[in-house]
Amino acid sequence: MILIITNKEDAHPTPVIERLSARGVPVFRLNTEALLTDYDFGWQVDAAGEISFWIRCRLNGLETTGREITALWDRRPEKPEELPYPSTPEIDRHNREEALGFLVFLRYWLKDIPSIGSVVNDRPAASKMLQYATAREVGFKIPRTCFSNSREQFLKLSQECADLILKPIDVCDVWDEKHGVDYVFYAQKTPAASLREVPNEAFSQTVSFVQEYIEKAFELRVTVVGKQVFACKIDSQAQQEETGRIDWRQGYEHGLKQNAFALPDTVSSQCVAFLYRMGLNFGCFDFIVTPSGEYVFLECNPNGQWLWVELSTGLKIADAIADFLSNE
CATH class of the missing domain: 3.30.470.20 (ATP-grasp fold, B domain)
Structure with missing residues (x-):
């Protein structure tokens, strides 16, 4: 059994599932935002110390166990969001956080199974x-690359290169909740000499990622x-x-x-x-x-x-x- 951990909107597993099914290889798809609404599952240790895990999809009746999983595709899991019985905001937040904790720890437990994608x-x-x-x-x-909050570091790089390129380190966009707009940060080319006109505050307020163009x-x-x-x-x-x-x-x-x-x-x-x-x-x-x-x-x-x-x-x-x- 191949376990694919992803979300409902992810199109990437579909062609792979088609190819695996054509080969007669069983697949279990876990859409993690619906962990609490679309699945029943359990992980337990019995009196003899034996560990077992099982999961069943309520939508199609498909079920698998930890012993049956031969490979894992840790594709694009999302935080559990859907709740079977919504309550107060505080209780709902707690229930989602507990479900997320279980999901992360389960993926750690599965870490030694051959996989594409790795939570570790x-x-x-x-x-x-x-x-x-x-x-x-x-x-x-x-x-040539520089991560820094120091204007002097970037000025030194600018003396070695004609043009530079500015890139995001980890956060590639900002969501404007008020206007419903997603602002994407693309790489920006700039003449190296232009950095000399940039004030110190522009560098010191965060970490910048700059490379030679x-x-x-x-x-x-x-x-x-x-x-x-x-x-x-x-x-x-x-x-x-x-x-x-x-x-x-x-x-x-x-x-x-x-x-x-x-x-x-x-x-x-x-x-x-x-x-x-x-x-x-x-x-x-x-x-x-x-x-x-x-x-x-x-x-x-x-x-x-x-x-x-x-x-x-x-x-x-x-x-x-x-x-x-x-x-x-």
Whole structure:
């Protein structure tokens, strides 16, 4: 039995479930926002000290046990939200927090099952500092980078580079509750000299993440599943600056072109080695390929989105995930 832990709105499991079902591999999907409304479950220790876990979906009657779970896809769980019997705000908050505590601890208990996604390793592996250290160890070229709240640090970097790029560290958007607007932070290119005009308060009030701007021929999204590597070429430099040339995520609705790409074996091996050092079986890498043909590592998302790559290029990523989960 394959256990997929995610949420109702997540489209990524669907093609993988289809492929697993076609192979006769049973799948249990746990949509965690409905943990308390759509499922019955129990984890217990009996008088002999034996541990057991079971879960049953109320919607389709499907049931599994801890002993039956052979692989886990810790995909995109959300906090338990739906309640069978709403009460006061205080009681509801307590009940949701208790359900979340159970869910997190259950995922820790399942940590030794072969998995894509890891409640233990994904969050540490998202550290940009750890990523750049690991990237250097496996032989990737990396940009000059600075995390700081010191204006002097950034001015020093600005003396070494013609242009810089400002990026979010961890929070990529701000939700404006009053107006119902989500403000997304995209990477911003700026002339290095312009930082000299920025007052100290702009740096000292938070931590900023700044890198040298790397000139691009094109960009790559490389998805790795186990030892299978899939590369997608992103033609960002055919875009205007505000529609994907600087941050290709802005090009989704502006005709941004993506195609399958033959990645050099050396880079493929480095990607696999990177994930091994991070304790991961899956990752989505972003690279710049420079006009001179250098491959520059930007980041690796340990639980990144990949379905758009498959849909735009035909790369068989869902098949690879099904292969891994079914141990084929």
